[in-house]
Amino acid sequence: MKLAVVSCSLDPDSRSRLLASRAHELLRAQGADVDWVDLADIPLPLCDGGACYGNENVRAVKTRLREASGILMGVPIYNFDISSAAKNLIELTGRDVWTGKVAGFLCAAGGRGSYMSIMQIAASLMLDFRTVIIPRFVYATGHDFTDGRITGEDVLTRIEGLTADLVRFTNALCA
Numbered sequence: 001m002k003l004a005v006v007s008c009s010l011d012p013d014s015r016s017r018l019l020a021s022r023a024h025e026l027l028r029a030q031g032a033d034v035d036w037v038d039l040a041d042i043p044l045p046l047c048d049g050g051a052c053y054g055n056e057n058v059r060a061v062k063t064r065l066r067e068a069s070g071i072l073m074g075v076p077i078y079n080f081d082i083s084s085a086a087k088n089l090i091e092l093t094g095r096d097v098w099t100g101k102v103a104g105f106l107c108a109a110g111g112r113g114s115y116m117s118i119m120q121i122a123a124s125l126m127l128d129f130r131t132v133i134i135p136r137f138v139y140a141t142g143h144d145f146t147d148g149r150i151t152g153e154d155v156l157t158r159i160e161g162l163t164a165d166l167v168r169f170t171n172a173l174c175a
């Protein structure tokens with residue numbers, strides 16, 4: 001069973017990358033076969049519904065994610081939604097990657113008021129691609145970080161819960 005963690009922020013000082021990186025570290029410590037994909041390292045074109053699908057980086061990312069049965073996405077919350085880079089990845093990869101997969105989210109936001117922002121993309125993945133969404137997610141604000149480290153105890157516990165559920169759900173669905 002292969003897994004993947006995708007960091008979707010393009011900010012070098014990203015907080016969602018710290019969340020995703022912690023999840024990746026926990027999964028590796030459990031012996032999981034888990035890929036790490038950082039969109040900051042892989043320039044992707046904007047989805048145009050046509051020529052973009054032939055782009056070399058798009059094809060490479062798609063191949064890597066297609067191999068994973070369970071995927072966690074570390075996402076910035078922008079304008080009460082996931083960032084356009086995160087949504088663009090989903091548009092570029094589509095049903096070949098997301099159908100029959102388990103997916104979960106780790107979100108970095110500026111404030112607590114946007115905590116429902118993940119629901120739009122979660123519903124879209126469920127309805128469009130039949131992706132099985134883990135019904136818990138990690139949501140962190142600036143208060144959960146100190147000097148580039150995750151210090152919010154509740155957030156650290158939630159990352160453990162999300163990674164445990166990723167393994168549990170993916171085993172149950174894909175074993």
Ligand SMILES: Cc1cc2nc3c(=O)[nH]c(=O)nc-3n(C[C@H](O)[C@H](O)[C@H](O)COP(=O)(O)O)c2cc1C
Nearest residue numbers: 009014015016076077078079080108109110111114
């Ligand atoms: C364009 C933009 C829009 C944002 N919109 C929201 C928002 O709607 N709600 C919120 O809580 N924070 C918002 N923020 C704050 C980001 O969620 C916050 O900076 C977060 O740390 C970004 O994730 P990252 O550090 O992984 O890049 C926004 C930031 C930017 C740059």
